[in-house]
Amino acid sequence: MRNPLSDTIVKIPPSGIRKFFDVVSEMKGAISLGVGEPDFDTPWHIREEGIYSLEKGRTFYTSNAGLKELKVEICNYLKRRQNLEYDYNTEVMVTVGGSEAIDIALRAMLNPGDEVLIPQPSYVSYVPCTVLAGGVPVIIELEEKDQFRLTPEKLLEKITPASKVLILPFPNNPTGAVMERSDLEAIARIIEEKDLFVLSDEIYAELTYKEKHVSIAEIPGMKERTVLINGFSKAYAMTGWRLGYAAAPEIILKQMLKIHQYAIMCAPTTSQYAAVEALKNGDDDIARMKEAYDERRRYLLHAFRELGMDCFEPYGAFYMFPCIKRFGMTSDEFATRLLQEEGIAIVPGTAFGDCGEGYLRVSYAYSLQDLQRAIARIRRFVDRLNGESSDGCQTQKTGNSPEE
Amino acid sequence: MREKILAVIEKNSRISVKELAALLGENEAAVAAEIDQMEQEHVICGYHTLINWDNTDEEKVIALIEVKVTPQREMGFDKIAERIYQYPEVTSVYLMSGGYDFTVMIEAKTMRAVAQFVAEKLSTIDSVLSTATHFLLKKYKDHGTVLCEGPQDERMLIVP
Incomplete structure (x- = not known):
């Protein structure tokens, strides 16, 4: 029998997070801080709208780009929150989660050999989607000293004549980093000068804790170069509904829609009806959940710093990215030991790119009680590590560790 | 703050x-x-624990009593309420709008004890015109917390 497989897909390594997932699944009684989705249920009035649409027998396909009512509400929302004007008819489409939008945007824009600039640490799908679309991923390694923001210097360093698309994953999973208006303005000039396009993944746009989120599309000259991706998963706690959207210049959106039309048909109808309700009457829910995340964020930041774990203050999403370099272990070793010794599952930073080495991604999409319990166990673990290194058992210690 | x-x-x-x-x-x-x-300032009046007594061996009867009263000179609603809430078995007293005046919640060991309280103590207060006693059968949600099920995290343990 011939090899049934595509070389392209076989060469793509399985998600690094998967390996860890398998280990965690076998652990009984483990507390996980590894979940990248809200702990809240979808607000009841939104669920009810989904149920209601089923009761009314609205179980048919919608048009490829999505329900008109939903597209109109998406445009209203983008106008209301970001002051961005899109035409519901030609510049917006509803997708199966933000994930589909990432995939089809890249497929619509890339020719073989086009380079895609991907800042890391970042979400796991940009590199494989680029490869599947025939593009060449070029990684930009972000650093804690820049608060994991994309600086003009870092961007310029990786631009070549083949560069075509820049992915902007902010607010960022896994670091919690945000790009403020001035940060965006600084890179916008380069984007224009080098004639790049931007895929802006703004799925965490509602979860910022310092200033209101700014989209790159708001910066003059950028909207016509930007595919803005957002969705309902994080803002409204609707991950399982699988619903996102893209807003982009007609020339790009038209081609994205073609892929969507042939590969997907349309996003789930029930979810679309629920999403209309979310956009119409969900602003208070967002505010309520965001306030809860913010409390936990402050609590965790305080707790980690008290443990002597360096941690820059994240202003977005629901992740902390504490540094563990002073313990002289790799992220993988630290996470594995923490899991085995204390039953705490935290994803090593390396799952989000090599430059995540020395960090952990801690999710605070958990109740405060869960976080308190987890912190108590982490404290025990860190105390033990400190004991080991002062006993001299730990030989490969980094020099800059402030002893507690 | x-x-x-x-x-x-x-x-x-x-x-x-x-x-x-x-x-x-x-x-x-x-x-x-x-x-x-x-x-x-009595903004914070106490710190309590929310207990689902149904999950213990403790027997308890909770009743909600609708009370109609006639306020009299020198004996307004507040005074009548005070006579009612002094009893230790009374756990809460609310002044209501609508068809009756007070909602009185009481907790006792047995139904007989509740009956005795209503007949001997509550009804005999001068201003009390009538009472209607309802026994609570099951608590589903209390103080914003669903009691009948523990919190369950059904998310996968690791999600990118």
Whole structure:
């Protein structure tokens, strides 16, 4: 029998997070801080709208780009929150989660050999989607000293004549980093000068804790170069509904829609009806959940710093990215030991790119009680590590560790 | 800061002052002082535990009594309420709008004890015109918390 497989897909390594997932699944009684989705249920009035649409027998396909009512509400929302004007008819489409939008945007824009600039640490799908679309991923390694923001210097360093698309994953999973208006303005000039396009993944746009989120599309000259991706998963706690959207210049959106039309048909109808309700009457829910995340964020930041774990203050999403370099272990070793010794599952930073080495991604999409319990166990673990290194058992210690 | 403190401790009174301060991004001493102040002003009236007695072996009967009264000179609603809430078996008393005047909740060991309370103590108060006693069969949700099921996290343990 011939090899049934595509070389392209076989060469793509399985998600690094998967390996860890398998280990965690076998652990009984483990507390996980590894979940990248809200702990809240979808607000009841939104669920009810989904149920209601089923009761009314609205179980048919919608048009490829999505329900008109939903597209109109998406445009209203983008106008209301970001002051961005899109035409519901030609510049917006509803997708199966933000994930589909990432995939089809890249497929619509890339020719073989086009380079895609991907800042890391970042979400796991940009590199494989680029490869599947025939593009060449070029990684930009972000650093804690820049608060994991994309600086003009870092961007310029990786631009070549083949560069075509820049992915902007902010607010960022896994670091919690945000790009403020001035940060965006600084890179916008380069984007224009080098004639790049931007895929802006703004799925965490509602979860910022310092200033209101700014989209790159708001910066003059950028909207016509930007595919803005957002969705309902994080803002409204609707991950399982699988619903996102893209807003982009007609020339790009038209081609994205073609892929969507042939590969997907349309996003789930029930979810679309629920999403209309979310956009119409969900602003208070967002505010309520965001306030809860913010409390936990402050609590965790305080707790980690008290443990002597360096941690820059994240202003977005629901992740902390504490540094563990002073313990002289790799992220993988630290996470594995923490899991085995204390039953705490935290994803090593390396799952989000090599430059995540020395960090952990801690999710605070958990109740405060869960976080308190987890912190108590982490404290025990860190105390033990400190004991080991002062006993001299730990030989490969980094020099800059402030002893507690 | 007051409202923020209250919003948190209304749901979780066991949180330490230190944790509360971290959570709110406020100074620890200031938070402690504010709580003290609120206790003195009787804004904070107590710290209780929400118990689902159905999951214990303890037998308890809870009744809700609708009470109609006639306020008289020198004996307004507040005075009548005071006569009612002094009884230790009475757990709450509310003045109501609508078809009756007070909702009185009482807790006792047996139904007989409730009956005895209504017949001998409540009904005999001069201003009380009538009572209607309802026994509580099951508590599903109390103080915003669903009692019949524990919180369950059905998410996968690791999600990118």
